[in-house]
Amino acid sequence: MILVDSHAHIYTKEFKEDIDDVIERAKEVGVEKIYMPNIDHESIESMLNLAQKYPGYCIPMMGLHPCSVEKDFEKQLYEVEEYLSKEPFAAVGEMGTDLYWDKTFYEQQKEAFKIQCELALKHKLPIVIHCRESIDETIELVKPFSERGLTGVFHCFTGSLDQANQIIQQGFKLGFGGVATFKNGGLESVIEKVSLEHIMLETDSPYLAPTPNRGKRNEPAYVKLVSEKIAAVLDRDVEEIGEITSRNSKNLFINP
Ligand SMILES: [Zn+2]
Numbered sequence: 001m002i003l004v005d006s007h008a009h010i011y012t013k014e015f016k017e018d019i020d021d022v023i024e025r026a027k028e029v030g031v032e033k034i035y036m037p038n039i040d041h042e043s044i045e046s047m048l049n050l051a052q053k054y055p056g057y058c059i060p061m062m063g064l065h066p067c068s069v070e071k072d073f074e075k076q077l078y079e080v081e082e083y084l085s086k087e088p089f090a091a092v093g094e095m096g097t098d099l100y101w102d103k104t105f106y107e108q109q110k111e112a113f114k115i116q117c118e119l120a121l122k123h124k125l126p127i128v129i130h131c132r133e134s135i136d137e138t139i140e141l142v143k144p145f146s147e148r149g150l151t152g153v154f155h156c157f158t159g160s161l162d163q164a165n166q167i168i169q170q171g172f173k174l175g176f177g178g179v180a181t182f183k184n185g186g187l188e189s190v191i192e193k194v195s196l197e198h199i200m201l202e203t204d205s206p207y208l209a210p211t212p213n214r215g216k217r218n219e220p221a222y223v224k225l226v227s228e229k230i231a232a233v234l235d236r237d238v239e240e241i242g243e244i245t246s247r248n249s250k251n252l253f254i255n256p
Helices: 019-029 044-053 073-086 106-122 136-145 161-168 188-193 218-232 236-252
Strands: 004-006 031-036 057-059 092-098 127-132 152-154 172-175 199-201
Touching: 004 218, 004 236, 019 031, 019 218, 031 044, 031 218, 031 236, 044 057, 044 152, 073 106, 092 106, 092 136, 106 127, 106 136, 127 136, 136 152, 136 161, 161 172, 161 188, 188 218, 199 218, 199 236, 218 236
Parallel strands: 004 031, 031 057, 092 127, 127 152, 152 172, 172 199
Antiparallel strands: none
């Protein structure tokens, strides 16, 4: 069984005590790589330390999360840019828009999004998009950049089939995680109709643990539960789901 966790924040305090066991459990179920999106300037050091401890296995990305976009976002993006010019990263991210938690800095979020799209184009990297309550807005935001060749993934996709198709038409992938396993997640109809070539698996650890671990701390080994759910919805072999989605992740991201 081959699996890739395309989105996990395993450098956060939630993993401080047992990160080595977490990695061991991921390897046991077949996880080949764990891609780590950055959050903001406070998370960079612990993320890079983990990447250094597990080279080629825990792979870092560089970006500014929309929920960390505040008044000082330009200063934070300057730091992101500095890192992008001196070290290799798998992608720019995570970045995006979030109208769920706080709308105060929405204009700044959009500005930070555009700046990071430019950085990704400049460094020939894909992007990892977070959008919550803002899928349509974000599809519009990314359009001029996808027309210039930018690709990436809409991580933790929870939208409709129509939105999924618009994203795919722009050359972007869909990231499916714990929500795909939730009883009321409503994603079966999307999974059934979208080609596997456009799907990547993720956990978003430590958040959004899949059923039956919903509510607990999430970890990369649980990406297997997501692959099993997709296999069940499509009535296909779980090994095949793992293989195709892992290939999609490895092809999209830059591997150091
Ligand atoms: Zn995330």
